[in-house]
Amino acid sequence: MSLEVGIKDVALRAGVSPATASNALSGARPVSKETRQRVSAVAEAMKYRPNLVARALRRQETKTIALLVGDISNPYYPAVARAIHDRIGAHGYVSFIGNTDGDPEAEVRVLEEMRARSVDGVIMGTMALSSERIRSVVGPTMPLVLLTGEALESPEHQVRQLRADEVGTDDSIGIREAVAHLRNKGVTDIGYVSGPLGSIPGTDRLQRFRDAMEDAGLRVDDRWIGFASGYTLETGYDAAERLLAPSDRPAAIMCANDLIAIGVLEAARDRGLVVPTDLAVVGFDDIPTAKHVSPRLTTIINPATLVGYACADALMRRIEHPDVPFEHTALPTHLIARGSA
């Protein structure tokens, strides 16, 4: 005598077989209008809710996806997560969130867990794992969207090898805008604080910076390149300390994300440097806090909500049409000038 009402209970009370009850409710097969209405009424009256675990086992689809990010408490991600959540929710999906802290072993472990839970797809903001490795863990057919910090240039064949859709941002736009903005103000001694050396988004973004500098005819001084050991305010602070110590410090510092940039801001203040006069600072992401630090952070807008929607759309498309060509979406980034540069 369980408290849950199952399809059998509904069928019994409606005087039909479980199969017919199922079909009446799902519309999978034609059912006489009369019985359909009766079954529906009974189901509603009994507050029948299909057991989604059983349905998942039978249908071999869980209506579940995994969202794997470095750290959900990093303020950039909640906006992405929220957008994904809303969009997939409209398709009847819910998501598991996994934090990996950028640790390769954790990434593998969480991926395996999600695979064991038979998620219908994975959206992964990888920090450490290569796409091949990810693919090898989730199996050859799992719908997979890579949330790359940076949309890699995509020769057709490479995307095909990944057998994954990619969503990212075209970081070079915003980074070039930032470099141009600084140069217009007459600052050419530009440094950069990247994320951890091994991390994928960090490395790519740094390369975009180098390219932008070169194209602008500016020299990048390697002593002015710093590596934060994480993507946090504290690690940004520490990295800035090293860059700002020498007497020939840079006149501007661009950063791999806003948290790092805010750390740089604090480090500058603690050294008695006035921003932006003594030191200009440019962030990346435009997290909500960016508007409220002092001076307000000049940064590069990373359209988190659009990124989330694009991820969700790509995954839904892949699940529904496994064989359409893999796509590679790059959302534009743009500089927003505020007080810090």
Add this chain to the structure above:
Amino acid sequence: MSLEVGIKDVALRAGVSPATASNALSGARPVSKETRQRVSAVAEAMKYRPNLVARALRRQETKTIALLVGDISNPYYPAVARAIHDRIGAHGYVSFIGNTDGDPEAEVRVLEEMRARSVDGVIMGTMALSSERIRSVVGPTMPLVLLTGEALESPEHQVRQLRADEVGTDDSIGIREAVAHLRNKGVTDIGYVSGPLGSIPGTDRLQRFRDAMEDAGLRVDDRWIGFASGYTLETGYDAAERLLAPSDRPAAIMCANDLIAIGVLEAARDRGLVVPTDLAVVGFDDIPTAKHVSPRLTTIINPATLVGYACADALMRRIEHPDVPFEHTALPTHLIARGSA
């Protein structure tokens, strides 16, 4: 010829029955050391991963919980979510996150969805629904932890009626500290910006404020009580505009959360008011941004990580021991004085 290896495949290759293979791996029943080792070796070699959906159906437990909050992109929640995630992960659980936007209908809908997915427990930061209503939706036996913005005073019988564990914060501590802090500075004209009128955490916190004022021998002027229409910066800004317009505006404003407080800060700045001289502002939560606005926000620390751990611990306890008495945990809050008051 599926690509997934199942327990049958392992059993076949190890030369035992599926049941024995299952027992060998789970240790549910004694198995000879020799066969156990052989089965383990085969399972590892074949990279066997049990199908958790099938296991869930059979065992009638999904190792899954639901975390329902108003809006995951509110910066207070990610820290809670992360703490819960980490703690339940150690027990083999993963979580579904649901956003409800404080909409009662959405709360019901999401709860029903989670119930249909057979989650083993629910942690809910309700905005609108009464505990009775929640209980009626999830059924009488679902382990349930209420993440109350405020720990209600708990006559034994009330908690028992809820048949839920509760985790909250003792807001009166921090609020009293804040009132005392302001009075020590000679400010007695203290206003308050609450959250939406109907919202449960907002209402409770406002009552704590009234109590603290009364106990401090201070009068609360109802014209100085504002209601933000949400828990966001923008709604806080709007509410502040109304409070600050009259010539006899308050000398200080306390707020239901930090986002609202930051909105108040901006409104004050836009009116040419200097904080804290012309207007003192006190927030609630101590979100990461609080340290970085200017002036730095004086606020009441809401120990998000501890709250998350407490929620997770309460839920794990309830799942493992359904009959232990219901508990009611109140974490202390404390004022942290920075620049804004």
Add this chain to the structure above:
DNA sequence: CTGTTAGCGCCTTCAT
């Protein structure tokens, strides 16, 4: 200690 049987709740053949 091990194997066989049965069934979690649902849905999709296949048969009528």
Add this chain to the structure above:
DNA sequence: ATGAAGGCGCTAACAG
């Protein structure tokens, strides 16, 4: 248009 039967993958319960 409906019903009966079987099985998704796993593991309890029941033999042996």
